[in-house]
Amino acid sequence: MEKATMITVGLSTFNLNDICLYKYTNGVLTVQYLVPNKHTKVRKEMSLKISQDEFKEFKTTVDASHTYPSLFFLINPFSGTGKGVSIFKGIEEYLQCMGVKYAYEITERENHESEIITTRTDIDDFDTIVVGGGDGSLSNVINSSMNRPSNDSRIISPLPCGSGNGIAYSLYHDDNPLTAMCHIVCGKVTRMDGLxxxxxxxxxxxxxxxxxxxxxxxxxxxxxxxxxxxxxxxxxxxxxxxxxxxxxxxxxxxxxxxxxxxxxxxxxxxxxxxxxxxxxxxxxxxxxxxxxxxxxxxxxxxxxxxxxxxxxxxxxxxxxxxxxxxxxxxxxxxxxxxxxxxxxxxxxxxxxxxxxxxxxxxxxxxxxxxxxxxxxxxxxxxxxxxxxxxxxxxxxxxxxxxxxxxxxxxxxxxxxxxxxxxxxxxxx
Structure with missing residues (x-):
């Protein structure tokens, strides 16, 4: 199937470049997509009832226009109100449906993120490290990663699951984890200052x-x-x-x-x-x-x-x-x-x-x-x-x-x- 700029599903038409996440459950297609809004992009959601054949055609067209990064998730179940694991389980439904390669670890104690980054030998086999927690969890991962030599800085993105989520909100202008995943799965690699x-x-x-x-x-x-x-x-x-x-x-x-x-x-x-x-x-x-x-x-x-x-x-x-x-x-x-x-x-x-x-x-x-x-x-x-x-x-x-x-x-x-x-x- 040829790559297209637009795709029509049922009565809805999408720009292929806007589509970020999708899942198909019990005959319902759920699509998460980003649209420009002034200086940022905002997430929209659309749910449609379609047949299995229609979904296969949709998936083939969308996947042909995207290259998904492989993701390694670090989930802190203690951050914020303690919903990190349940948030990740909801995200998994999209990743599995889309065929995104991923692995994950759930931290068990304070500073466990740092231990995983330091000791896990396959960390560089993944394109992006996704940190499910708050600003403190992200800080632990960044410090461990920067102290572990590599050819370039590892690509690390926040998945907001904590109390503050200031970094995630500054990047995405939203603290909804699905918005973060839209940027992580379909975003470009870009640079950011550090302190x-x-x-x-x-x-x-x-x-x-x-x-x-x-x-x-x-x-x-x-x-x-x-x-x-x-x-x-x-x-x-x-x-x-x-x-x-x-x-x-x-x-x-x-x-x-x-x-x-x-x-x-x-x-x-x-x-x-x-x-x-x-x-x-x-x-x-x-x-x-x-x-x-x-x-x-x-x-x-x-x-x-x-x-x-x-x-x-x-x-x-x-x-x-x-x-x-x-x-x-x-x-x-x-x-x-x-x-x-x-x-x-x-x-x-x-x-x-x-x-x-x-x-x-x-x-x-x-x-x-x-x-x-x-x-x-x-x-x-x-x-x-x-x-x-x-x-x-x-x-x-x-x-x-x-x-x-x-x-x-x-x-x-x-x-x-x-x-x-x-x-x-x-x-x-």
Whole structure:
């Protein structure tokens, strides 16, 4: 059968390029497809009653126009509300019907994802690693993968099953697992920036994608774990408590600021991110990537640091300090409205102690509930863009990096790693 651009099933007509997932059960064909909507793509579903012969013709036509990647799933059954396994079982129906090659493992304990990536010998036989969990699960897989040498970065994509799902939402503009699978099964391989945290006190580097949290925000992430069963609502509830209890962190901050430009909203169809920050940037993935990134910058504590663009912020105590690589921190909640996934920069917004009031915290909480970007509506915040940052704390503190707790420390450097990761996304 010749490849076609359109296909008609019953009374419905589809663009072949839009069709991503399908299954046929009890005479009913269910199709998941993506259609362009401004700067992103949105998922649509269509169910039709058709005969077995009609389905065979449909399958032959669709499969001839697609090349499906082989997938290795890591499913965390403890993330979020604990629905990871049931979500995956629903996805399996599509994969089996479509004939997609896949394998999976269900994690059994904390950091089990890391063990699997480190020890499984056939991991590179699969085109893509799919992480079914939250931002923390994805962080574990990325760190393990980046510390396991390869010829290029492994293609790793999130399947939202956790509490936050900020990375998935920033990529797909949806936290529905079926939307994620549409992008994963039919998306193109594209590049994405990363963040590298250099924990100077223990001489260890960490890889991430989403955000780095300082002061009260990291406290919200970890103190609220006692009500994890509430899902993402736990963050909003805990923020309300901190409207009453203000806390600040004393530190010296050095930053390499970059001119703030508005490239428009980020999404799967974002032209800025498709073109990338720098097409000529290269990495040697057989060697330590973190070291390669760090060596591109002058030591922020060196005497000649200013010559490399480092500057010291005037404020020395902060109530809120957020570093974002993506525009959403969790489903629907915009953490950095100018952030892009592949622009070589991180967006930062801070609230210094001198500007910290309970009224501003209440505004922060209201913005979180309404899913709007805080500094856009609450005064007193400083919002800027940077390529690197250094934090020197007065006292040891706990930090959050992509939802994971870092060992306590006082000295941290954070760098953007432009286009360092590979993901699957329907960018065309």
């Amino acid at each position: 590298i945290v250099d924990h100077l006190d223990i001489n260890k580097q960490y890889y991430g994608i989403l955000e780095f949290e300082v002061s009260y925000l990291s406290s919200i992430d970890f103190a609220s774990e006692c009500i994890r069963w509430l899902g993402a609502f736990r963050f909003i509830l805990w923020t309300l408590w901190y409207c009453v209890k203000l806390m600040c962190t004393k530190m010296v901050v050095k930053v390499k600021k970059v001119k703030m430009e508005n490239f428009g909203s980020c999404g799967a169809l974002c032209k800025k991110c498709v073109s990338g920050y720098n097409e000529n940037i290269t990495y040697d993935y057989t060697k330590n990537i973190a070291t390669q990134i760090i060596n591109r910058h002058t030591n922020p504590d060196a005497a000649n640091a200013e010559c490399d663009g480092w500057e010291t912020l005037a404020d020395k105590s902060f109530c809120i300090f957020f570093l974002n690589n993506c525009n959403f921190g969790m489903p629907g909640i915009e953490f950095a409205h100018n952030a892009h996934r592949n622009d070589g920069l991180m967006d930062n917004w801070i609230l210094s102690e001198k500007n910290a009031t309970r009224l501003r915290f209440l505004g922060f909480w209201i913005c979180a509930v309404l899913n709007v970007f805080v500094p856009k509506y609450v005064s007193g915040f400083d919002y800027f863009r940077s390529s690197a940052m250094a934090l020197r704390l007065e006292k040891e503190d706990v930090f959050g990096f992509d939802g994971e707790r870092l060992p306590p420390g006082k000295n941290f450097n954070i760098y953007v790693a432009p286009s360092v990761y590979r993901i699957r996304l329907c960018t065309l």
